[in-house]
Amino acid sequence: MLFSEKHQIDIPDMQALYKSSHYRPRRQDNQIITVEHYYRVDLFICTVDKQLQELDSRFNEQAMELLTLGSSLLPIKDIKMFDIDNICLLVEKFYPTYFKEQEINLLRYQLELFGIEFLENPQLKDVSTIAQLCTM
Structure with a gap:
């Protein structure tokens, strides 16, 4: 039995289209953004940027x-x-x-x-x- 099934965790379809009213893709509007792309690229870049800002503020x-x-x-x-x-x-x-x-x-x-x-x-x-x- 899978961990996610055992604990009743929903796994999103990573190939599905990602739709959000807050999300504004960096590319042209006609490109398709999948859930996988959002998590692997856009969210990852945002997280790395925030970590870099935090590190920059910690050291003089x-x-x-x-x-x-x-x-x-x-x-x-x-x-x-x-x-x-x-x-x-x-x-x-x-x-x-x-x-x-x-x-x-x-x-x-x-x-x-x-x-x-x-x-x-x-x-x-x-x-x-x-x-x-x-x-x-």
């Missing part, structure tokens, strides 16, 4: 910048994703008491060397975490 600009710059520290799958400028900016803006100007310049140099080493060393291609990188 400084927190968003920290998250964006911090993403430069994610495991490297592609050297193109490795952004030396973002890593140095992260250090300058959010960790100024930990690094002197000379150390930031040295960091940039070391990161550039790492980028070259990454391209030339086949063992680094399999690294997927910072812990694995440290052991290499």
Whole structure:
């Protein structure tokens, strides 16, 4: 026995035409909108938009910048994703008491060397975490 039958839950015909006085399709009026389309596309997009608005309101600009710059520290799958400028900016803006100007310049140099080493060393291609990188 199906769960829906056991609990007397009506299942709508997903291929039926969707009709609502509140619903205004984004497409031309002559296109047919099914119940399935409404739930899979229109309602889904509306839900994602609301979640994005909620996330946008939870984080201020400084927190968003920290998250964006911090993403430069994610495991490297592609050297193109490795952004030396973002890593140095992260250090300058959010960790100024930990690094002197000379150390930031040295960091940039070391990161550039790492980028070259990454391209030339086949063992680094399999690294997927910072812990694995440290052991290499």
